[in-house]
Amino acid sequence: xxxxxxxxxxxxxxxxxxxxxxxxxxxxxxxxxxxxxxxxxxxxxxxxxxxxxxxxxxxxxxxxxxxxxxxxxxxxxxxxxxxxxxxxxxxxxxxxxxxxxxxxxxxxxxxxxxxxxxxxxxxxxxxxxxxxxxxxx
Numbered sequence: 670x671x672x673x674x675x676x677x678x679x680x681x682x683x684x685x686x687x688x689x690x691x692x693x694x695x696x697x698x699x700x701x702x703x704x705x706x707x708x709x710x711x712x713x714x715x716x717x718x719x720x721x722x723x724x725x726x727x728x729x730x731x732x733x734x735x736x737x738x739x740x741x742x743x744x745x746x747x748x749x750x751x752x753x754x755x756x757x758x759x760x761x762x763x764x765x766x767x768x769x770x771x772x773x774x775x776x777x778x779x780x781x782x783x784x785x786x787x788x789x790x791x792x793x794x795x796x797x798x799x800x801x802x803x804x805x806x
Contacts, residue, residue, distance in 0.1 A: 682714050 682711070
């Protein structure tokens with residue numbers, strides 16, 4: 670952007686110098702007057718160039734500061750996102766562990782229930798056998 674601006678400024682200087690030279694020739698200025706006009710134009714253009722350079726540099730600094738601020742916010746949000754993902758993974762792991770523990774508890778409860786059912790069935794069968802034997806005897 671700065672290079673393009675400098676090229677454009679150079680073209681403007683050349684065009685303006687040519688116009689002043691042509692104008693000086695039309696009005697039949699002396700060489701000294703023409704040189705003075707060109708020197709004034711050059712001084713004005715240099716002053717304008719310095720002002721524009723200062724403004725451009727200020728804008729560049731302003732946008733760099735804004736870019737830095739945006740990059741800081743992006744980094745902060747990325748860190749927050751990474752934290753949330755880690756937190757989610759941890760909570761999911763806890764739930765999975767809890768589900769696994771629940772499944773194991775259910776399996777143990779089922780096994781205990783089946784064992785108790787078998788014991789009771791055995792007792793009932795034993796009682797039927799005793800009843801049957803008493804009836805036979």
